[in-house]
Amino acid sequence: MSTAPVARPATTCCARWTTLASTWACCSRRSSATGTRSTTRHRCGAATRTWARWCAGTPTERFAVTALCPYESPLVERLRALAAEVVIVPMPDEPPWLSVQTALALVQSHGFDLIHSHLENAHLLAGMVGSLSGLPVLATVHGRRLSMLDLEVHRAAGTHLNVVCRHSQLHALGIGISASHLSCIPNGVDTELFSPGPRADAGLRRDLGIDGTAPLVGCVGRFSAEKGPEVFVRATLLLRSLLPDAHFVMVGDGPMREAMQAMGERFGMAGRLHLPGLRGDMAEVYRQLDVLVCPSHSEAMPLAVMEAMASALPVVGTRVGGVPDLIEPGRTGRLVAPGDFQGIANRVAHVFETPGELEAMRQAARARVVERFNLDDSIAATARLMTELAARRARHRVSASLR
Numbered sequence: 001m002s003t004a005p006v007a008r009p010a011t012t013c014c015a016r017w018t019t020l021a022s023t024w025a026c027c028s029r030r031s032s033a034t035g036t037r038s039t040t041r042h043r044c045g046a047a048t049r050t051w052a053r054w055c056a057g058t059p060t061e062r063f064a065v066t067a068l069c070p071y072e073s074p075l076v077e078r079l080r081a082l083a084a085e086v087v088i089v090p091m092p093d094e095p096p097w098l099s100v101q102t103a104l105a106l107v108q109s110h111g112f113d114l115i116h117s118h119l120e121n122a123h124l125l126a127g128m129v130g131s132l133s134g135l136p137v138l139a140t141v142h143g144r145r146l147s148m149l150d151l152e153v154h155r156a157a158g159t160h161l162n163v164v165c166r167h168s169q170l171h172a173l174g175i176g177i178s179a180s181h182l183s184c185i186p187n188g189v190d191t192e193l194f195s196p197g198p199r200a201d202a203g204l205r206r207d208l209g210i211d212g213t214a215p216l217v218g219c220v221g222r223f224s225a226e227k228g229p230e231v232f233v234r235a236t237l238l239l240r241s242l243l244p245d246a247h248f249v250m251v252g253d254g255p256m257r258e259a260m261q262a263m264g265e266r267f268g269m270a271g272r273l274h275l276p277g278l279r280g281d282m283a284e285v286y287r288q289l290d291v292l293v294c295p296s297h298s299e300a301m302p303l304a305v306m307e308a309m310a311s312a313l314p315v316v317g318t319r320v321g322g323v324p325d326l327i328e329p330g331r332t333g334r335l336v337a338p339g340d341f342q343g344i345a346n347r348v349a350h351v352f353e354t355p356g357e358l359e360a361m362r363q364a365a366r367a368r369v370v371e372r373f374n375l376d377d378s379i380a381a382t383a384r385l386m387t388e389l390a391a392r393r394a395r396h397r398v399s400a401s402l403r
Contacts, residue, residue: 051118051140052075052078052079053188053190053375054378054379054382055067055079055082055084056078056082057375057376057379058379058383059383060083062383063383063386065084065085066084066085066086066087066106066110066112067079067084067085067086067087068086068087068088068089068091068103068106068122068125069086069087069088069089070088070089070090070091071088072088076088087102087106089102089103089125091121091122091125092121093121095121095124095125095128099125100125100128100129100132103125103126103129104129104132104133107129107133107135108133112135113135113136113390113393114135114136114137114138114386114389114390114393115129115130115135115136115137115138116137116138116139116140116386117137117138117139117140117159118139118140118142119142120147120149120150122139123137123139123141123149123150123153123154123159124149124153126139126159127139127153127154127156127157127159128157130157130159131156131157131158134393135393136160136389136390136392136393137157137158137159137160138159138160138162138385138386138389139153139154139159139160139161139162140162140163140164141161141162141163141164141168141172142164142300143168143300144165144167144168144171144298144299144300144320144321144322145168145171146161146163146168146171146172146175146177151175151177154177154181158181159181160181160182160183160385160389161177161181161182161183162182162183162184162185162382162385163182163183163184163300164184164185164186164187164300164301164322165184165186165300165301165321165322165325166184166322166325167300167321167322167325168184168300168321168322169182169184183385185378185381185382185385186301186322186325186373186378187301187303187306187373187378188306188373188374188375188376188377188378188379189303189306189307189309189310189369189373189374189375190310190375191310191369191370191374191375193283194282194283194286194306194307194308194310194311195283195310195311195312195366196287196311196312196362196366197287198287199212199287199288200284200287203281203284203285203287203288204249204251204276204279204281204284204285204288205288207276208247208249208274208276210247210274214245214246214247215243215245215246215247215290215291215352216246216247216248216249216288216289216290217236217239217243217246217247217248217249217289217290217291217292217293217348218248218249218250218251218285218286218289218291218292218293218308219232219248219249219250219251219252219292219293219294219295220250220251220252220282220285220292220304220307220308221251221252221294221296221302221304222252222253222254223250223252223253223254223255223256223257223260224254224255224256225256225297226296226297226298226299227254227295227296227297228295228296228297228318228338228339229250229254229256229257229260229295230256230259230260230263231295231297231318231338231339231340231341231344232248232250232293232295232341232344233250233260233263233264233269233273234341235293235295235341235342235344235345235348236248236264236269236272236273236345237267237269238341238342238345238346239345239348239349240269240272242345242346242348242349243348243349243352246272246352247272247273247274248269248272248273248274249273249274249275249276249289250273250274250275251276251277251278251279251282251285252277252278253277253278257275257277260275261275282307283307283311286307286308286311286313287311289308289313290313290352290358291313291314291315291316291348291351291352291358292304292305292308292313292314292315292316293315293316293317293344293348294315294316294317294318294323295317295318295341295344296317296318296320296321296323296338297318297320297338297339298320298321299318299320299321299322299323300321300322301321301322301325301326302321302322302323302326305317305323305326305327306326306369306373308365309326309332309333309365309366309368309369309373310366310369310370310373311366312362312363312365312366313362313365314332314333314334314351314357314358314361314362314365315327315332315333315334315365316333316334316335316336316344316347316348316351317333317334317335317336318335318336318337318338318339318340319335319336319337319338320338323335326368326369326373328364328368331360331361331364331368332361332364332365332368333361333365334347334350334351
């Protein structure tokens with residue numbers, strides 16, 4: 001759970017907020033005791049990366065951040081390296097009184113202006129603490145649709161919801177969320193970190209024994225049902241005849257990884273389909289690829305697609321959630337229906353076989369993300385929203401004192 005900075009009243013120069021990030025407890029709706037850190041971290045990787053980059057990019061002269069996290073992790077160490085205060089607070093499905101009391105004491109003693117939560121369990125704890133303390137709560141919803149828990153907390157605690165794509169915003173309005181309590185701030189990508197460049201001699205291709213000139217088609221994400229990894233594997237079975245020299249790589253981890261490995265081997269893809277697991281050098285991984293495929297059955301605003309486009313990669317993706325907001329068909333990539341592995345194979349092959357298309361799409365993909373989905377713009381929009389929410393509370397308190 002992540003609580004975000006709350007803007008202080010206008011009389012102060014630096015707003016303080018707390019951010020809650022329940023990266024592990026929101027892995028499923030089951031008890032957190034049944035999961036592991038790795039599965040939770042993988043499921044919520046995009047949300048966690050978004051939050052960490054937001055904390056890193058927030059102007060320190062305007063905001064002071066304290067992060068509540070459910071356990072120690074590399075993310076926690078990264079936040080501490082950024083001079084953020086970090087407090088470890090358990091965030092299971094049903095928060096114990098000790099967690100509520102700890103978070104409440106923290107916001108009251110530190111003079112916070114706002115609470116910002118990421119993911120369901122964080123939203124639940126933030127809603128409870130916000131109601132007890134009187135602080136405004138901003139809850140960023142990273143999924144394509146609001147969960148029942150997000151909806152219940154919003155209605156009970158009056159939290160302000162922020163979604164990351166237009167599709168999610170329309171869904172929220174459609175189920176009765178008031179426009180005055182709803183914002184849409186798309187995810188942003190660090191276009192300096194994720195940028196085109198020469199392929200390093202060391203890296204993904206060398207690790208996998210792939211020639212530097214061979215076409216390499218990638219899929220980046222969690223191996224779970226909603227991400228459609230089986231769709232990508234089926235597409236590679238068709239592409240091996242359409243692109244005889246091509247290799248295919250699936251970067252990530254998750255509960256379906258072993259099944260996908262077995263599926264590839266069963267259909268004779270050993271040596272062509274590679275599953276290297278998680279990688280810590282993603283900016284370089286994208287430079288090693290030629291095309292990215294997003295085969296998801298459900299998405300909001302996928303960071304992998306944004307990072308790939310910032311790295312000047314064409315993307316062939318499914319027409320779900322915010323993916324059509326990212327991919328401009330025929331210019332930065334191609335769109336297909338969810339589950340259409342044959343369509344994916346045909347469109348990937350077309351990119352390679354059409355003279356000039358690969359390079360044209362590379363340039364257009366990079367330009368689109370730099371212009372419309374830059375991380376700095378996302379951070380600035382979030383900062384404006386937090387400041388406004390905090391200012392509303394300050395105005396309300398002044399009005400109440402004059403009655």
